[in-house]
Amino acid sequence: MLVKSQIKLIRSLQQKKYRNQHGLFFVEGKKTVNELLDSDYTPHSVFSTDPKVFDVPNDILTEVTLTDLKQMSTLKNPNGVLGIFHIPEKEQVEFKDWIVVLDDIRDPGNLGTIIRLCDWFGIHDLVCSQNTVDCYNPKVLQATMGSISRVNISYRNLPDFLKDSKIPIYGAFMDGVSVYQNKLPEKGIIILGNEGNGISSEVETMVSEKVSIPQYGNSTTESLNVATATAILLNEIRRA
Amino acid sequence: MLVKSQIKLIRSLQQKKYRNQHGLFFVEGKKTVNELLDSDYTPHSVFSTDPKVFDVPNDILTEVTLTDLKQMSTLKNPNGVLGIFHIPEKEQVEFKDWIVVLDDIRDPGNLGTIIRLCDWFGIHDLVCSQNTVDCYNPKVLQATMGSISRVNISYRNLPDFLKDSKIPIYGAFMDGVSVYQNKLPEKGIIILGNEGNGISSEVETMVSEKVSIPQYGNSTTESLNVATATAILLNEIRRA
Known part of the structure; x- marks a missing residue:
């Protein structure tokens, strides 16, 4: 009862x-x-x-x-x-594969979709800035479709986390180099920024490679939704 | 007043x-x-x-x-x-580039995101089955971010539409051939199916190439969300 x-x-x-x-x-x-x-x-x-x-x-x-x-x-x-x-203890983040880093993602549906994408593409570690929406928010969990149990999600101060990285740090920017242009390495960090403002300037200074997804046609669309951009970038990383 | x-x-x-x-x-x-x-x-x-x-x-x-x-x-x-x-008059669909076809997409957010993706990747024609959510639904329009004005969206009986196609018809399936495996042609049709049931059996019989997006890791995720799958497939089409 x-x-x-x-x-x-x-x-x-x-x-x-x-x-x-x-x-x-x-x-x-x-x-x-x-x-x-x-x-x-x-x-x-x-x-x-x-x-x-x-x-x-x-x-x-x-x-x-x-x-x-x-x-x-x-x-x-x-x-x-x-x-x-x-709520489980978090495992330590290991720099042995690609890691997804989110800089202030606010929409629960976007975070849920990104967790599901990490699971699909076998990304073990997802590191979120402290202002990113909580992964145990009911709306996030609704969008993950159960995949939250297979992704190690940590909330960290991003500059502190990134300064210890010994692998290349990629960031998604509107004005980056086409992601098709250079072969992506076997491991790295890929950062995606806030829905409205992109990657913060403090985090931007720590990015070693700015990448973008090429746009076709005469579109004046300003940007892709962050979850669809993550889908495309993870696909590029895994097909490389 | x-x-x-x-x-x-x-x-x-x-x-x-x-x-x-x-x-x-x-x-x-x-x-x-x-x-x-x-x-x-x-x-x-x-x-x-x-x-x-x-x-x-x-x-x-x-x-x-x-x-x-x-x-x-x-x-x-x-x-x-x-x-x-x-509501504008629809232009005729021309088979001169890739065309996106949706078989019963029900979620307004998914349709809005797909319209925005078509705009980003310069896809001029989007053809929807008659049971796909209406593109002038306020929730769809909210998700398109204005890109609806740059994509020609038609609602058609899909078997009737597809039988006239002289270009290859691709469909997204869980058990298709990896989309990385064969070079994609310069023009074609790519069909994405309903959120729960995928592509209907009637439409499936008209598909000439079944493709899938490879899954990595030990994931038991059953499928990608249809909008993220569209993002990845359009990226594959344009980078080809």
């Missing part, structure tokens, strides 16, 4: 402050909950309208009604299951 | 039925309104809290308050201007 304190806990986890305080976050949907149960993430509790389908110890599994779920969910139409998980 | 009949008209244009009935659609935001004013689109009327900044004849320009705008807008925070435009 669901008790008031559980509803209160889950609702509080919609806010970053309480996620950090409790060391917990939640996801919704059978596919995502199952992907996290199958991963290294530790489940705290699972609430389901059909608990038989989840292979978790009884003491963390609670059968709930759809009305209960509506009280906890961030979705208009909750889809039958909500799982709370412990 | 704004009159009730104008508010009623604009609110009705949120629905496809009334857009088609009136032959009108609306966009919001200074940048998008200006891009459409600078294009071949014919303005019907412009409502602005700061009308001096728009170079349009006085008889179609109305100064409004923010409270007026809130009554017309689909946005929580309307951004100062709303423009109504005539």
